[in-house]
Amino acid sequence: MVTDDPKLTAHLKAPDFFDMKKHPTAKFVSSSVAKEKDGYVVKGKLTLLGKTNDVSFPADVTVTGDGLKLAAKFNIDRTAWGMTYGKGMVNDEVEMKITIATK
Amino acid sequence: MPLLDLILDLFLKLVLPAMMASAVGAALALLLLPARWQPLGLAWAVCLGVALGNTPLRQTLPFLPDDTGWPWLLPSLGVALLAGGVRYSLGLTAYTSLLVNIGVVLFAVRRLYAEEMLTFAWVLPFVILVCAATYVLERVATRKPSAIVPASWGAILAGGAAAVSILSHSGRFADAATLLSAALIGVALVALWRPLDASPLALATSLFVSALMLLGYDATSSFSEVPRASFLLVAGAPLFLLITELPRLRDLPPKWQAAIQCGLLALPISIAVALAVAYEGV
Numbered sequence: 001m002v003t004d005d006p007k008l009t010a011h012l013k014a015p016d017f018f019d020m021k022k023h024p025t026a027k028f029v030s031s032s033v034a035k036e037k038d039g040y041v042v043k044g045k046l047t048l049l050g051k052t053n054d055v056s057f058p059a060d061v062t063v064t065g066d067g068l069k070l071a072a073k074f075n076i077d078r079t080a081w082g083m084t085y086g087k088g089m090v091n092d093e094v095e096m097k098i099t100i101a102t103k
Numbered sequence: 104m105p106l107l108d109l110i111l112d113l114f115l116k117l118v119l120p121a122m123m124a125s126a127v128g129a130a131l132a133l134l135l136l137p138a139r140w141q142p143l144g145l146a147w148a149v150c151l152g153v154a155l156g157n158t159p160l161r162q163t164l165p166f167l168p169d170d171t172g173w174p175w176l177l178p179s180l181g182v183a184l185l186a187g188g189v190r191y192s193l194g195l196t197a198y199t200s201l202l203v204n205i206g207v208v209l210f211a212v213r214r215l216y217a218e219e220m221l222t223f224a225w226v227l228p229f230v231i232l233v234c235a236a237t238y239v240l241e242r243v244a245t246r247k248p249s250a251i252v253p254a255s256w257g258a259i260l261a262g263g264a265a266a267v268s269i270l271s272h273s274g275r276f277a278d279a280a281t282l283l284s285a286a287l288i289g290v291a292l293v294a295l296w297r298p299l300d301a302s303p304l305a306l307a308t309s310l311f312v313s314a315l316m317l318l319g320y321d322a323t324s325s326f327s328e329v330p331r332a333s334f335l336l337v338a339g340a341p342l343f344l345l346i347t348e349l350p351r352l353r354d355l356p357p358k359w360q361a362a363i364q365c366g367l368l369a370l371p372i373s374i375a376v377a378l379a380v381a382y383e384g385v
Contacts, residue, residue: 085162
């Protein structure tokens with residue numbers, strides 16, 4: 001985990017947020033990538049802080065000769081994973097930006 | 104959020120409710136309960152203060168933990184407070200009290216420690232540290248009941264544990280230290296009006312400080328520059344009060360004794376914070 005500010009990086013690693021000593025990994029396991037009327041929708045399970053919740057989000061999927069590219073931007077409520085510290089000072093809604101390239 | 108707003112938020116949502124609730128609870132315990140049950144009332148007052156200070160507005164610590172580790176800080180504190188109150192209300196012997204203390208610390212260790220830390224090398228020093236610190240705090244509290252005693256314990260938490268925690272990037276642990284500190288200051292306010300023996304709160308204070316420092320070090324040492332010595336100095340700060348047991352110091356007037364106690368606590372805490380600042384920066 002890296003941010004522009006080393007002190008912010010350290011704070012995010014602390015038990016206030018990602019508690020990285022206890023939960024060194026986060027995991028997303030997709031269950032489906034389906035084409036719908038307005039584009040693709042990815043569904044799956046996101047595990048943070050040892051808690052797993054269902055998430056689904058719209059994504060742009062492009063298939064080229066080199067492989068597949070997936071880009072998505074969506075919000076999650078961090079408190080759903082028990083990341084409750086700083087409520088009222090730090091937004092509950094967190095914007096996620098994902099870019100995946102496969103070959 | 105600007106620093107001033109953060110401090111105001113902490114004061115209004117955490118410090119004020121914890122301090123006022125424990126002060127009201129302690130005053131009621133002294134006014135309404137017979138002398139025998141006042142220690143239990145005092146422990147209940149601090150529980151009340153901590154519970155009301157731990158408002159859903161800040162969500163510092165969970166009341167009902169769903170995982171081992173730091174989420175068990177609050178239940179462990181509650182058990183230590185209850186055990187301290189019961190011990191003094193029932194007037195248990197020193198030997199039985201020691202066994203109760205060890206039992207409470209082992210309960211906390213089982214819940215607070217990660218599996219890999221449940222080894223003799225980690226558990227034994229912690230049990231010895233908490234029991235020794237409890238013994239020293241109890242000796243100081245019973246010798247001369249005054250407002251200085253709970254206030255100085257609150258200062259260990261607010262000035263030492265909270266400062267080292269925040270410097271090692273753990274706002275949650277700093278809030279937790281401030282929470283018990285505010286509740287102890289509430290008791291100190293009542294002690295200004297009617298001197299009280301804070302001994303029933305000694306076990307909870309030493310356990311909470313030591314647990315916060317151990318968990319704080321374990322959780323942040325991989326990315327924080329705050330040295331191990333800072334955490335150890337704060338956890339061991341109560342042991343410095345053992346010096347007040349020296350005959351010449353014990354015979355000094357109460358005001359001098361209070362000044363020496365404050366100085367002896369300020370010394371390790373100042374070194375701990377100075378080391379943390381030197382290594383980590385502000």
